Amino acid sequence: MNAALRLGLIDGDGIGPEVVRAARQVVDEALSAADAPRVEWVPLLMGHRAIEKYGDPLPERTLTALENVDAWILGPHDNASYPAEHRHAVAPGGAIRKRFGLYANIRPARAFAGVRAAARRIDLVIVRENSEGFYADRNMFAGSGEFRPTEDVAMMVGVVTRQACERIAHEAFRLAASRRKRLTIVHKANVLPMTMGLFRDVCYDIAHAYPGVEVTDEHVDATAAHLVRAAEDYDVLVTENLFGDILSDLAGELSGSLGLAASLNCSATHAMAQAVHGAAPTIAGHNRANPAALQLSSAMLLRWLGTRDSSDALLHAAERVERAVAATLAAGIATSDLGGQASTSEFTEQVCARVLRR
Template sequence: MNATLRLGVIDGDGIGPEVVAATRAVVDEAIAAAGGPSVDWVPLLMGHDAIEAYGTPLPEQTLGALADLDAWILGPHDNASYPAEMRVAPGGAIRKRLGLYANIRPAAAFAGVRAKAPDIDVVIVRENSEGFYADRNMFAGSGEFRPTEDVAMAVAVITRAATERIAHQAMRMASTRGKHVTIVHKANVLPMTTGLFRDVCYEVAQHYPDVRVADEHVDAMAAHLVRSPADFDVIVTENLFGDILSDLAGELSGSLGIAPSLNCSDTKAMAQAVHGAAPTLAGHNRANPAALQLSAAMLLRWLAVRDGDPILANAAERITRAVSGTFAAGIATADLGGLASTSEFTEQVRARVHRR
């Protein structure tokens, strides 16, 4: 264990500075409670602050600093409000530049939070580097084309190598959970691309004989998640399908305001909540910090597994239990029907990280 844990931190736009500050406070408290090291937070710019300082929402200074870090927390961005020539999605650009090929998105209901599917407990493992996303399906440039004003075209890329590594992520995760993986595709309509994804996932599954594997078309999967979410454990799919299904699963579990996610490679990881920047709430102390706090717990757990560090694993578990316990006590922000402010919710979580 190092004497100091060095983590990057990017506030982002809108409610970003508030939920990031709330998350930093909880991480500091949990690591201290677990007997861990102090955290050296490395602040970096993205979004409107970066445009003001560097003339771009994602400066090379930030990307270069992230390349020297193993892990960081990313606040939400509001790229729709950037100048037209700068409307890059910073999160996607960071994922592509630093090779964060896996997007892990759990969705589970919490006691005290009204959920459409109170029995949901799934993890969606989303391939993050290619698929149908135009910023990640070409070696250089965009994968969307407009040959005339009346015709638009898009390219989708699925490769064996990328599918193998995301399939291994899903199988390993299922091995620690319910030992059940569902491969989601649309091979009846896209047999060459999503059919390759399905087939390679089945090939990888042969290395995990204890994991039960099935597959579903993406439209059927959406219906199954609504009708019988408890039937599913780990879902692995390509980029676009994973984006859509994870938002659906987040809403079924209660709200996108409590939906965490982790973007990772084998060597680097980024905590990033699923929700957006909510600029109309910015500065009012009303934002829900739970999703980013839970994402930070995922980040600490990833570091703990990578480094074999029980202290960080303990800190991650403390955060998860503290957020869950706060909800169970009936304490929530306005988006969940509660009365707590961002700071009040955070203080309740900080107090609970000390409980065993």
């Protein structure tokens, strides 16, 4: 028997329980089909259910448990609907990223056969620096990088460090070297010459270690325009936290829907699958949510584990999930956000059936 993987499973809020359950089903099928290690799932609480039970949307017992699993799947959170005393705290997802040093956020966007995409040939990956930049919940050792010195003045601190730039650049270059060997550094050094200039320059410094990768750089506003006009021109983009968040949402919509937008948050030692989309509370409980994004995010998690453990079986399981989701969409089976009629559970059943095919 292969040793079991211990994977955390955090439902979160809104549609979270539905899409997390769908991701788990597909992962279980893929691991079985690939003769990969079985999974010991570790259910953990976050969000409204955690508030009800522990009085905290992200209890310390959840964070402690995450220290003792191989990786985890995170459902969406809806902190805007939390009780007032919890609403303005750091969002659970951001707090988890900071606690475990998940400095890289990998966000692919590709067009799928059977899906009407605004950019029909899009196939790119945005590598988002995830630990600092302009995001106030992640860029300070303690407290927030956003503050109000007076009632009428609000300020924020943006942080860019050489160490963080170097490690995200390496992540992006390694990925580009495994794909089409093109990398675009996205910045705003023309108006932020110190912070964004440092980001750009450090990425170019790291480029010397990857001579096979073609490197260019662009201002973020130009990149947004070019994505709309010719998204197929891009391979891998590396950028700052806020810029990466915005551009990846744009790329997700260009590929057809945020319901397809997968994401992996990782470091060298920890990884978390988390779809780009939110909790969609208006459709929660109606079996209408698109589970594809979290299923594809879970495939990325399996690939990360397979690379970490040098496990061909885990890599094969990841490929099975990706192929099965793509084949289901190509067959015209889709949820309502993509113009289809399938429910969450029906889509998942179809994906599971295709996972088992050779």
